[in-house]
Amino acid sequence: MGDAAMVPDRARRVTVYDVAARAGVSIATVSFAFRRPDEVRAATREAVLTAARELGYAPSGSARGLVSRRTGSLGLHSFDMLIERPQDEEAPEGAAVDADLDLSADTLPWAALGDDVHSDPLAYPLYVDEIQRGFELEARRRGHNVLLSSGGRSTADVADTAGRVDGLAVFPSIVARESLAHITQTIPVVLFSSPIASADGYHRVLVDNVQGMQDLVAHLVQDHQITDLAFVGGPAAADYAERFAGMQSAMRRFGLTPASEPLDSSLLGDTRPLARVRELAIAGALPRALICASDQLALFTFEILRSVGSRVPEDVVVTGFDGVLASRLSVPRLTTVRQPMEAMGRVAAQLLANAAGAPPQMPRTLRLGTQLRIGQSCGCP
Amino acid sequence: MGDAAMVPDRARRVTVYDVAARAGVSIATVSFAFRRPDEVRAATREAVLTAARELGYAPSGSARGLVSRRTGSLGLHSFDMLIERPQDEEAPEGAAVDADLDLSADTLPWAALGDDVHSDPLAYPLYVDEIQRGFELEARRRGHNVLLSSGGRSTADVADTAGRVDGLAVFPSIVARESLAHITQTIPVVLFSSPIASADGYHRVLVDNVQGMQDLVAHLVQDHQITDLAFVGGPAAADYAERFAGMQSAMRRFGLTPASEPLDSSLLGDTRPLARVRELAIAGALPRALICASDQLALFTFEILRSVGSRVPEDVVVTGFDGVLASRLSVPRLTTVRQPMEAMGRVAAQLLANAAGAPPQMPRTLRLGTQLRIGQSCGCP
């Protein structure tokens, strides 16, 4: 049909060639004008910059990354399961989160937006959010962008992400370790809160769960004279096992004999979590204190107990671990062990930024301190 | 010196060539094995995949992006000012946020981590966090990664980001519009909460500030019989001006005569914000109701009033705008207009995902509905 050659084809992105043509110089000069401005005559530079501006030129990150062999980004990968929000299961009333919003009209009434999601402040923010925040902060400080990715557990998904970043931090996942196993040869990888393995190639950032539990147990035993403690949470999860072990050793230190198994091995993802706790609560057979593996588990325990008429802390003492925002807003306020989550993110980013580009280094495991945070759920006034 | 050719050079990333060599096939076959697995004989595919796994191969995102002409990422750009957290000004006690963490030892005690930052739950999360959350969610749904970037206001910083993504969403900034002006020719750009301009190339996602103010003023006038309303907040900021205008028109609708200027034109970044409010409070000359341009401004107003002994809502009614989490935790709870922030993020991502790759389209301005959220700060029980 008509000759389209006269119409600037804006489906193609503007390149150095376009800028060079417009400014009447070579592509090398265009590149120089941006990367080494003072090695180019002022007038030439201006001409190039002007042409670039007029054309809306943005240098291709892909091309730059290809030649420089670095992307300038640090990745933060979550496996899908972590992304789904707890509320998603309960059928949302308004617009479903997994449906497209209808953008055909220019005005979207409130009712079409499904904003109920955050109606419960206790559900927000979670563990990952705070770590992510620290990671962003530190990456930015060091001149890196942050690439947020997620995906299934397949090696391909992870490798895809790995190919886009100079370093990768990964939230814990039971399956993470295998699918990542080999990419540590390629880029530095940090695992958060992942139990230490013999000698794989991962860097690790985790908290001192054992010391944290020690502090918590010491408070309960010494300040509240509680000797009857039981653990809630399945040791299958990331570092819950460490916390359980920490509790056991702390109890022994006080001359107590810990159970060899958790009282209830639930994980929050289970179909009917904390069933055992509920049973025992109904039977009036709970121990004096429930040491929960995480804040979320502890807050859910609150609900279970409330539903069967048990009071915290009068009938049962409940503690958590993490120190998420929600734990400070609950009634009673949760006694818990605060993880320095922002610092975890920052440490990870710093580790990656340092290691990026260099040949694989001796993987490091950094362990961060925690702090006991006393609320009322332990019986303190 | 020695012949380094024999030593696998692990500073170089593994490429298709390496995999091809190891698997005894051509590079095309390697590519096929990943991208069109069923057009490759099973045995060959296995050989390739195995070689890839053993080598820790991760396909270069840069190279893929170069050939496919798309990065697979959507960008979320913040100008620096927005990233700095309010607390940063007040000299942090622990480790400074802008210093490196000391990673020389493998154990980092709590005291070295400066975790005090989040000690005030009211400071978290902010406006941007919630939008970001929605953006992530939607981008992921559509198979895009999210690139978080930040930078100064220079065209170069923004162009750099623009070159790395298929579409870009930008938080409001007074300077944003000019530095971005030309890149809309290259990739789709969405501006959040940015006042409508004649006909630039930006898509816009904003809320119906006018209607929101209408609802708020109606509540104060009709349900509380308040006629004496004044606006707090500088119209220099993004959509604060719209909110002020919305308040004015709402007042007129009720037969009231609004002031032509805000009572106090502070912005939170000012050196001594809300000085005028404080003066008037001390003089006992405040109007019955202060309509603040944002929740953060309103919560800060709480503090000012408390410091001079004025009570909310008995002496002065205070309202906000945004509906951030903090507004629900304050005492008294803030009466405010909730913005559907997660939806804003989702809409932006959806807009970008749809527009990515296509030639520039007619820019759209989408306006989302708000919801009045009544607390006690207006005098409701």
Place this chain on the structure above:
DNA sequence: TTGTATGCGTTATCAA
């Protein structure tokens, strides 16, 4: 089904 060859847009090396 697999291999060869080309181009994606940049940076950098070397000449001019």
Place this chain on the structure above:
DNA sequence: TTGATAACGCATACAA
């Protein structure tokens, strides 16, 4: 100071 040109690692059209 500027221009021509060769990688960078991948996907794909085309051959075999």
